Amino acid sequence: MPPKPKTKLAREQFRTLIIDNARDLFVSKGVEAVTMREIAKRIGYSATSIYLHFADKEALLRAICDTDFLKLATTLKEILSIPDPIQRLIAFGEGYAKFALAFPNHYRLMFMTPHLPYNAECSGLQQNNAEQDAYFQLKTVVQDVYEAGGFKTDLHDADLIAQTVWAGMHGVCALQIIMAEDDWVQWRPIDVRLTMMQQLLLSGLLKEKYE
Amino acid sequence: MPPKPKTKLAREQFRTLIIDNARDLFVSKGVEAVTMREIAKRIGYSATSIYLHFADKEALLRAICDTDFLKLATTLKEILSIPDPIQRLIAFGEGYAKFALAFPNHYRLMFMTPHLPYNAECSGLQQNNAEQDAYFQLKTVVQDVYEAGGFKTDLHDADLIAQTVWAGMHGVCALQIIMAEDDWVQWRPIDVRLTMMQQLLLSGLLKEKYE
DNA sequence: AACGAAAATTAACAGTGTTAACTTAACGGT
DNA sequence: ACCGTTAAGTTAACACTGTTAATTTTCGTT
Known part of the structure; x- marks a missing residue:
């Protein structure tokens, strides 16, 4: 009134x-x-x-996602201060999974629900900003490991590596969120599956002396 | 009328x-x-x-999913006839991804949309049936590689391996389905990401002589 | 030919996101 | 002190949704 x-x-x-x-x-x-x-x-x-x-319900949803993307980037930011690049990469993966599983419904909105593609103008989030863009953070961490000579010698595409690491962690988290209650599959404990994924990815990526 | x-x-x-x-x-x-x-x-x-x-729209949706799960298992079944276990595992992963990307909306319904957990009575699908249960198929393929001595010597849990391989392929496919149009990330081509994931997983799982 | 049951239809209900029309309140200029 | 103008908020209404109740149509059986 x-x-x-x-x-x-x-x-x-x-x-x-x-x-x-x-x-x-x-x-x-x-x-x-x-x-x-x-x-x-x-x-x-x-x-x-x-x-x-x-403008409509969809726009509201996008605005919510925006603030959650920012929250994710903020959460992960402190991990970037870990000095050793490989430890940083490991902790980054753990931090990402922790976020996904602590806020499964946020995560579903952000990464498992189809919505209109990112639009630079109406978003407010800055791409390639280390404070706001979690993918940029990941790419940086991967790049650091690369420059420290951590990866196997035939790996040169930091984006490809980042996208694959992301996909691996996302796969474990996403299946957990959607199918944890489903007893069609006899799931191993989620933390076991997460470390298994991480070890597999790292052992495929890193030079042997770093494993 | x-x-x-x-x-x-x-x-x-x-x-x-x-x-x-x-x-x-x-x-x-x-x-x-x-x-x-x-x-x-x-x-x-x-x-x-x-x-x-x-009964309602949800029941219709479930019925569709049921037939799609069956379709997936049927599609993958012919791959089981490949003689070499490791080639079988590789082809199985490829076949799974091919299905996911050929029918992204089916896949979304099946593995990315929350619905009531599997219910043995109202489903009609038989668990642990090699004709109908794609997870059982995957577990069998993994088991075969294990029995052929293909995996590294410290790997003994076929379920854990199966769930991790699944999660890896699912991660790549799921991100593709949800975020392919999004240009926040400069995506590498989907087939490159898929083979990268598969190589990473295999190089982490298999004894070196098999890579 | 008439009945009863199955199959399909129309009518209707309670909600949904969203838009248009209307009200109220605060401000700036005179 | 008054009067528009304008933004903030409201109610009314629209077209459409999933779903249920009431009604019609059709057929096999008696």
């Missing part, structure tokens, strides 16, 4: 109020099961007022 | 008619974007007639 011309800051606060509450609901009930009206009721506004800040 | 008391066979035919058309639509437009009315119109019936054969 009380419309006030809001300052830039108040607008931003309302935006994050929507984002935070929408995320809570999405994460606990799944995206499709949550209605705009439900989100609105939770913050004491009308459903249509959300549309004053987000 | 013409209702006839149907024989058991005609009922089954109608069921698969629904399944096949629903799958086509799900696969080309995504599950959420397809309506029951649309499926019905496509086969020339009214929306409600679908409910005479399936």
